[in-house]
Amino acid sequence: MPTDMNTAKHYNANAEQYHQHVTNPSDSIFHSQYEKPAIRAELPNLEDLDVLSIGCGSGVDSRWLADNGARKVIGIDISSGLLDIAKRENPDISFLEMDMEKLDFPDESFDLAYSSLAIHYVDDWTPALKEARRVLRPHGTYVFSCGHPIDTAVEYTKDDQAKYAYLGRKIELETGKRTIFGDYLVVKDGGVKPIEGTLGDMEVVVYHRTFGKMIEQIRSAGFTIEKVVEPQPAPDMQQANPDMFEQLSRIPAFMIWVLKK
Numbered sequence: 001m002p003t004d005m006n007t008a009k010h011y012n013a014n015a016e017q018y019h020q021h022v023t024n025p026s027d028s029i030f031h032s033q034y035e036k037p038a039i040r041a042e043l044p045n046l047e048d049l050d051v052l053s054i055g056c057g058s059g060v061d062s063r064w065l066a067d068n069g070a071r072k073v074i075g076i077d078i079s080s081g082l083l084d085i086a087k088r089e090n091p092d093i094s095f096l097e098m099d100m101e102k103l104d105f106p107d108e109s110f111d112l113a114y115s116s117l118a119i120h121y122v123d124d125w126t127p128a129l130k131e132a133r134r135v136l137r138p139h140g141t142y143v144f145s146c147g148h149p150i151d152t153a154v155e156y157t158k159d160d161q162a163k164y165a166y167l168g169r170k171i172e173l174e175t176g177k178r179t180i181f182g183d184y185l186v187v188k189d190g191g192v193k194p195i196e197g198t199l200g201d202m203e204v205v206v207y208h209r210t211f212g213k214m215i216e217q218i219r220s221a222g223f224t225i226e227k228v229v230e231p232q233p234a235p236d237m238q239q240a241n242p243d244m245f246e247q248l249s250r251i252p253a254f255m256i257w258v259l260k261k
Ligand SMILES: C[S@@+](CC[C@H](N)C(=O)[O-])C[C@H]1O[C@@H](n2cnc3c(N)ncnc32)[C@H](O)[C@@H]1O
Pocket: 002, 003, 007, 008, 011, 022, 054, 055, 056, 057, 058, 059, 060, 061, 076, 077, 078, 079, 082, 098, 099, 100, 101, 115, 116, 117, 118, 121, 122
């Protein structure tokens, strides 16, 4: 199933706000002090590489890729609102409205595919990965980040006092009664479980899948897995937000995959 309509609608309706968020490092520490340093550390030397930025949003990553040596960068996204900002801010880079499941490029057009926190919006990765593999040149690399399945498996609740995200069990001492929180293995709709409202108040639909499903879908697209990274937050987060630093040092939110054609 492709990206949920609500996700594209949300990004269009909140495009300027999203761009402000991702360009303010102290506001978006999940990006600036966690995911971006981790994914960038896995990139090859960009010199002489033609790069496709998949789910490019407002173009922040595409700018970084171009400024860090890539020969050519093309960004694609399904949100016309975010693409308008990307074009406005980066007139020297090409941005196209396109779905990652149907890339309108000839075979073997790019050396590197890059995608930051976008693939978890489609419920079966295989079609999107097959497309990325098709447009990569022989021995090309796909580096992408996504939600960590430990994080997407949790159960969200809230009361007047707090918000809770639980994965685990409660066993009552007297009766032995078990209460289970969260779903890691529950397989619905062909193996994935949509989770709504996981990103704060964002009205987007992210799909949970187990590690096993991720590996199965990557292999069925024909990629070889070169590396899997479960990143630690950057050291600067310890001072900027010690609570979040501790959380992310103990429980991952994102992960990075490095695949080879
Ligand atoms: C969390 S944002 C990340 C944007 C950018 N990579 C960044 O780090 O700022 C996820 C992006 O994925 C895009 N997206 C979701 N599903 C997509 C699809 N099927 N094809 C292309 N882009 C998609 C959304 O429109 C959104 O711009």
